[in-house]
Amino acid sequence: MSTYEKLQAIDKRVIYILLALSIAVPLLFPLGLPFSVGAEVKNSYDWIEKNINKDDLVLFSYDISTGAMPELGPITTAVMAHLAKKQVKIIGIATMTDGVMMARQLYAPFAKDLPYGEKFVNLGFLAGGESGLSSFLQNPYNVFKADADGKPIESMPVMKGFKDVKDIKVMISVNCGPVGGCSIEQWVRQGFVTHKKPVWIGLNAVMAPGSMPYYRSGQLTGYIAGIRGAAEYETLVGRAGLGTSAMDAQSIAHALIIIFIVLGNVGMMAIKRSKAKGGAIK
């Protein structure tokens, strides 16, 4: 087997081991590689900074499946840290079942800054997708009588002044896509188009290109994508977390993948050229 053919047939387990090392080593021995803050993240941060004030009502939808936690968890934590700093009131919902658990887990570090019932409530699972969301925005008390733990919500201070969508200052959805919950398109349709409310989104990196047109057309006021977006937001909030610590590992692993893609293509092109010439492959 020639060198080029060997390049085409690297055992996938070798690739996996190298990839695991490229992730593990930077996590254990951080390099502190620099990264910049992109325009989208900066604008999203600035929008909250300028437009959201103390005691403003924020609808926060934890549309996060367990599988999406590594990407969306750091985004949520960074945004919640920002909101906790601003001392807003957060109405938490989840349009997918997993999101209820995720909301509990992600709220825990902020229990002191955002006391439960006063500044934060986890209403739980909002069933029905877009129809459910539409119904909730028009009359939240028709859909939720109690929070996720069965406690009545009407007497909670955080719910004071929340009659319907008009009282909400911004809708934030940290969203892993249409896998049982409301998609970004549905949030835009119900939040921005129907009720003329700002919609602010955190999303998986894989969804970023498909969702960018909504941001570019001004239908989304906030747009944070992937672990990189989380790291950038953490930088702006001044709270380094899992996003920042993942950046070194992510960069090294990406570099390794690029090297493998280049090697594979060099091998493929060399073999093609050799075959076209009818010569032996060396």
Next chain:
Amino acid sequence: MNNSPAILAAAIVTILTFTFLWKSNPAYRLMEHVLLAVSAGHAIVMGYNNLRSIAWIPITQKGQYSLLIPLILGALLYARYIKSVAWLSRIPLAVMIGCASALALRGSIQSQLLQQIAATASLQNLDSILVFLGVIVTVSYFTFTYKIKGSAAAVPMLGRWVMMIGFGAAFGGAVMGRLSLVVGRFQFLFGDWLGWMK
């Protein structure tokens, strides 16, 4: 090292799932089944709680009998499992599809068509000009009514390249996303479980 039962269980499940990378094995398949079972169990509990708080309690304790209508419609969905009355399941399906279509239609034209056209047509800088040209050449690729020939054929070909760049960006995002998941698991193993991360 954190050996609390939940963390330990999660660490074992993570490692057993990773064994698939070597080759498929019974431990990995067991974890697949565990994941499905846990997800299904969780969804059932959520559904039950929803039915109880939104429908059952208001009907039985507050006398809101109008809620029986959606409850019956929901039950009719299961009629499809009984051949003789399977047609009944079409009624709730029709209601669901009708409501969802009406809701979606109201916003779709505005958000997915008009706003997008307006944003594409606003040529403010080099970036927006490139997006505009990209849209035009991409749309030209889907002109099937007549075959574009000669030098003009370069336009749809350019559209094909623009799409390739778009797919490349989406694939790059997918790779980044999947890697984030692996990084997240490593952060859990090294940080939450072993306590090796600073």
